[in-house]
Amino acid sequence: PATREKASDKGETTSSKSDKKKSEESNSADKSSGDKKAVAESFFQKLAAHEDVNILVIGDSIGAGIGASDEANRWDNLLRTYLQRKYEASVNIQNECFGGCTSYGTYVHLKELTQTNPNFDLTIVCCGQNDSDDGFSQIYEALLRNVNTGIPRSSVICILESTQKDMTDRMETIRDLAAHYHAGIADTITAFTKNYDSLSSNGFYPNDEGQEMYFRTIANIIDPLADAGNGIKIGAADSVKLPDPVNADVTEYDVLTFYPADQLERTDAIRYTMTLPYTDSEGAVLDSAAGMLGIEIYSPVGEHLVTCAIDGEILGETNIINYTEFDEARYYNFGSFTAARTIRIKFETEEAADRFTGLYVSSAG
DSSP: OOOOOOOOTTOOOHHHHHHHHHHHHHHHHHHHHHHHHHHTTSHHHHHHTTOOEEEEEEESTTTTTTTOSSGGGSHHHHHHHHHHHHHOOOEEEEEOOOTTOOHHHHHHHHHHHTTTOOOOSEEEEEOOTTOOSTTHHHHHHHHHHHHHHHSTTOEEEEEEOGGGOSOOHHHHHHHHHHHHTTOEEEEHHHHHSTTHHHHEETTTEEOHHHHHHHHHHHHHHHHHHHHTTOOOOSSSTTSSSOOOOSSTTGGGGSEEEEEEGGGSEEEETTEEEEESSEEOTTSOEESOEEEEEEEEEEEOSEEEEEEEEETTEEEEEEEEEEOSSSOEEEEEEEEEEEESSEEEEEESSHHHHHTEEEEEEEEOO
16 A cells, blocks of 8 residues: 655654554555465365365275265265365365276376366375285375376375275385375274274275274364364475485386377287387377386276286286276386387287277386
8 A cells, every 4th residue: 555755753643643554454454365365275274264175086996985885975975075064165076086996007097187187175095905015115106296296286195094904014105105295194094993894894895884984084184284274285395395205216207108009009919019219199209218117908807917028028017907897997017117129018818908008108207
């Protein structure tokens, strides 16, 4: 606001005092307005201010709420109902979890999601059950780092899955990485310890009571922070600079490129080959390839052996497993590679090869 000229040396007039008071009140109001605007940038503070919030859930079948008797009893729907009632806010939860998903599959799915809709205030990560210990720390860290870069405003909660029963090496890794990246930790392992069987269906998936325990465990993280007008943010306090990596090569997952199977050479009934130099559908030429190599397959039911060879040398092989009744997307990360001539993927059966979707190459950019 405009201010009057400085009062005479003899002292301020009544008019100037009145104007000064109005100016101070105006500045105070502006500051208050600015504080409210800042509040709106945090998930927890937006809840406290009764503002609309968007939540993303990514991960596996536990995150999808498998085990609940119906959709209304899924933990994510229980959480939505609870938050809407308590905070009188509109709460949208987009659950992108699916059965059999590994941390690598969650990472890939996250990268694809953030290309179209990065406007989430909170991301809940629920995976690890379907992973092996080998390379788990690196890919889970890559997942957390890409939440930050792909959804910069999002706070993060990582779930320690009850199905592990104990604090396994993978769950300890999640706990440590979540702490390193300033994320919330929803420990459902401890929450289930005394009554695991009564909270689980067939000794595995959380039943309706278990779903409520998941929702309560997460709500117990959200409520104190919302009530205090605070927030957890993955990354450093300024929400810009990430902490130093725990795994040295994790930056190799910063950029993800997909090469569809129908743009590769199908050498025979069970083999696909990318021959370098390779020209993609947009005309870009790839003279050589390096980084982290993964695949996607809309897997038939059962176990399907897949072998990857780089320049004629085997990089690795794995069994793609799908024990559901339906064909489902499966992802596998073969890890670090450098190719000068060829990348070849071999399947055990023609049926599996028919459902191969494509290659993923991750790199530091």
